[in-house]
Amino acid sequence: MQQFIHPSIALPKIKTNKSEKIKHSTYKAVMAKVSAVLLILALLFASGWKIKNDTDGKILPKVTVAGINIGGKTPDEAKRIILSYIDSINKKGPSINHETQTLNSTLPELGVSFDADKIVADAYNFGRDGSFKQKVISNSQIIFTGHDIALSPKVDESKLDDFLSKINQEIEKPAQNASLSIDNGNISIIAEKPGFGFDKDVLKNDLIHAIKNKIDEKITLKTSILQPKIFADDTLDAQKQAESLMATAPINLIYQDDNYIISRSEIGSWIEFKEVNDKLVADLSKQKVNSYTDKVASKIKVKKIDREIMEGTGEVLVEGQDGIGVDTEKLLNNVLNQVKSNNNNSISIGTYPITKIEIIRNPHAQPGRFAGRYIDVNLSEQTLYAFDGYTMVNHFLISSGKTGPTPTGTYSVYGKTRSQTMDGPGYSVPNVEWISWWSGDYSIHGTYWHNNFGHPMSHGCINASNGDAEWIYNWDEIGTPVFIHW
Numbered sequence: 173m174q175q176f177i178h179p180s181i182a183l184p185k186i187k188t189n190k191s192e193k194i195k196h197s198t199y200k201a202v203m204a205k206v207s208a209v210l211l212i213l214a215l216l217f218a219s220g221w222k223i224k225n226d227t228d229g230k231i232l233p234k235v236t237v238a239g240i241n242i243g244g245k246t247p248d249e250a251k252r253i254i255l256s257y258i259d260s261i262n263k264k265g266p267s268i269n270h271e272t273q274t275l276n277s278t279l280p281e282l283g284v285s286f287d288a289d290k291i292v293a294d295a296y297n298f299g300r301d302g303s304f305k306q307k308v309i310s311n312s313q314i315i316f317t318g319h320d321i322a323l324s325p326k327v328d329e330s331k332l333d334d335f336l337s338k339i340n341q342e343i344e345k346p347a348q349n350a351s352l353s354i355d356n357g358n359i360s361i362i363a364e365k366p367g368f369g370f371d372k373d374v375l376k377n378d379l380i381h382a383i384k385n386k387i388d389e390k391i392t393l394k395t396s397i398l399q400p401k402i403f404a405d406d407t408l409d410a411q412k413q414a415e416s417l418m419a420t421a422p423i424n425l426i427y428q429d430d431n432y433i434i435s436r437s438e439i440g441s442w443i444e445f446k447e448v449n450d451k452l453v454a455d456l457s458k459q460k461v462n463s464y465t466d467k468v469a470s471k472i473k474v475k476k477i478d479r480e481i482m483e484g485t486g487e488v489l490v491e492g493q494d495g496i497g498v499d500t501e502k503l504l505n506n507v508l509n510q511v512k513s514n515n516n517n518s519i520s521i522g523t524y525p526i527t528k529i530e531i532i533r534n535p536h537a538q539p540g541r542f543a544g545r546y547i548d549v550n551l552s553e554q555t556l557y558a559f560d561g562y563t564m565v566n567h568f569l570i571s572s573g574k575t576g577p578t579p580t581g582t583y584s585v586y587g588k589t590r591s592q593t594m595d596g597p598g599y600s601v602p603n604v605e606w607i608s609w610w611s612g613d614y615s616i617h618g619t620y621w622h623n624n625f626g627h628p629m630s631h632g633c634i635n636a637s638n639g640d641a642e643w644i645y646n647w648d649e650i651g652t653p654v655f656i657h658w
Contacts (some may be wrong), residue, residue, distance in 0.1 A: 232299045234318030237291055243318075251292045258286050258323075267380040268375070270343055270393040277379075283331025284383055286323055295321045325383055332379065336372050343393065344369040349402035352410055352452060354440040354653070357418055359411055366402040371396075401450045411451035412445050417454065420511045425468060425503075427521040432468050439511055458512060462504050469498035476526040483532045483657070495526030531580070533658050539564060546653040547585075547616075547644070549634060551578060554626045556616070556636065558647060565647070568640040571619070571629035578632050578656060583610040585652045588645060596631060606641035610654040617641055 232248055233243040240257055242250040265277035265284070274512045290625045298319055347367035353360050370393055379390045393554040418436045425432040476495030481488055499522040506519045535555040547563075548557040551572050558566040572578040587609040593602045594617070605618040616634040618641035619625075629635055636644065 181628040190233075197202065231295050235295050235298055235321065236318060237321045238323050239320065242295060247292050247296050250295060251288055254286075254288050254291055258288065266391050268339065268391050270395065273343070275339060275342065276581065277335065278435075279325070279383070281331075281335050282337070282379060282383065283328030284325045284346075285328070286325055288436065291321055299337035327383060332376065336376060339367075339375070339393075340372065343395070345398075347400040349400045349447065350404045350406055350407050350452075351402075352414065352445050352454075354414065354418075354443055357436040357440045359414055361404055361407060361411075363405050365483060366400065367398040368395045369398045370394065402447060402452060406450065407452045410445055410454045413454035413597060414440070414445075416514060417443055417456065417511055420514050420516050423507070423510060423516050424518040424520050425507075425521055427472050427523070433469075434464075434507070434511075438464065456508060458504075460507065461511075462500075465500060465503045466508055469500050469503065472496065472498050472521060472523065476528050478528050479530045480533050480658070481530060489533060490564050492528040492530075494528050497524050497526050498522070507601055513642055531658050537564070537567075541655060542653045545648065546655065547610075547648060549578075549654065549656040551580070551656065552658050554628070556640075556644070558644060566643065568636065570640075571622070571627060571635035572614075573623050573630050573632040574628035575630075576632040578630070578634065579611060579614060580656045580658065583614075583654045583656070585610050585648050585654060587648055587650070588648075594633075599631070605638055606645040608641075608645055608648055616644055616654075 229246060231242050231245050231247070234241075235243045237250075237254055238257065239280070240253060242253055245253065262279045262284075265279045265282055267277065268275040285597065297554055299323070304363070345367040346369070348365040349477055350364040351362045353362060358414065375391070375393060382391060418439045421434060421436040421439050423434040425434065434625060439456075442456050442464070443454055444457045444460075445454055447453075472495070474496040477490065477492040479488070479492035480490040502522050503519070509515075510517065533552070536553075537555075537559070539559050539562040541548065541559070543561060545558070545560050548559060549555075549570065549572070554570055554572060555567055556570045557564055585608050589607040589609070591603055591605045592607065594604045595601065603620075607615045607617040609615045613634055616636060618638035619630075619635040620638060622635070625635070625637060
């Protein structure tokens with residue numbers, strides 16, 4: 173039976189939950205966004221996968237280097253393109269403008285280099301290396317904007333500094349400090365002069381910025397005034413010092429009846445001015461004083477000439493003469509000390525005799541000088557002869573003493589050493605071989621440090637080639653006579 177509800181009877185209302193509606197709406201919006209993102213990611217991944225497969229072994233599309241498209245190229249093809257570009261930009265570099273002057277540069281001059289292999293590797297690996305997220309980002313760049321690989325130049329700081337030094341020489345004008353000059357005993361002031369220069373660190377930073385951003389950029393070089401450190405007033409003390417030194421003149425150098433006068437102008441020529449703590453200081457140049465005293469000594473010295481007598485006949489070949497030497501070190505120090513102490517007393521020049529010696533000349537080696545084996549060394553010929561009685565067994569060139577004389581006379585082999593280090597004042601020679609000792613530290617020995625046999629070269633020993641020294645070492649015996657003569 174059908175029931176009827178009277179209109180006057182109200183039905184209960186069903187309440188709707190608003191928060192549930194909002195939640196449902198938000199959920200739908202989020203899901204829509206997630207779906208859209210997933211769809212985009214899927215499309216990007218699919219596109220990236222297709223691009224990667226289509227360009228297997230090649231650089232991905234839209235990859236550039238310094239704006240040059242190398243997408244779709246193999247690494248070898250890309251490298252050739254990049255090397256060609258590097259070669260073209262190496263011929264130009266930042267230009268430096270200074271007033272009306274323009275100084276051009278090339279990148280190699282600035283120490284700039286590029287690693288083409290690294291650039292190609294970076295280009296090829298873009299979109300291939302990294303996590304899934306990184307690949308997605310890289311692929312989106314490829315699809316929408318492309319990707320540019322920087323050249324990333326490397327700068328050799330030492331070469332850049334060399335370039336800056338060259339610029340410095342061409343542009344900078346150093347300030348000139350005030351100085352003094354002496355002419356004929358008169359002192360003159362040379363006035364100071366300002367210069368101009370630039371801050372090398374600022375220019376260096378500007379160049380590096382240009383290299384990394386705009387290779388052919390124009391850089392304006394700003395210079396500043398460089399003030400001298402020593403002014404005319406700073407030379408007053410040095411003037412007084414120089415006057416005091418020259419006031420010592422005249423100084424008389426005496427040798428027997430000869431006099432050598434040191435004048436004011438002579439002392440003035442010895443004075444040099446040094447910069448010390450931003451002031452000038454006057455002092456004597458030891459080298460210039462030494463040059464003067466050596467000239468005086470050369471007028472006094474007498475060369476020793478030895479007396480030479482022919483062996484056998486007693487004929488006097490050269491009468492010879494005694495020599496005179498000058499104590500040049502003592503003379504130099506006496507002059508220096510007296511000028512510096514303002515003492516103008518006379519100085520006696522010290523000398524010493526050099527006694528001539530008698531030299532027995534034997535122009536040729538004589539056979540039969542001794543019975544049996546003996547060694548004859550002719551210093552005039554720079555030759556060693558090996559005799560067995562009247563028979564000459566061998567002969568060869570040697571080098572006798574140059575820095576020290578080889579003693580003459582009759583000796584004998586007293587010892588033999590296969591190899592050792594030989595040393596003395598100012599030298600030490602290892603592995604000297606085939607040594608036959610004949611007097612004290614004197615010997616016949618092998619020589620590897622020169623091949624100038626036939627000329628004096630040694631400190632007093634008899635140098636022979638290693639081959640000749642080995643022969644005589646094996647031929648002579650303890651007690652074998654050694655006759656050395658001119």
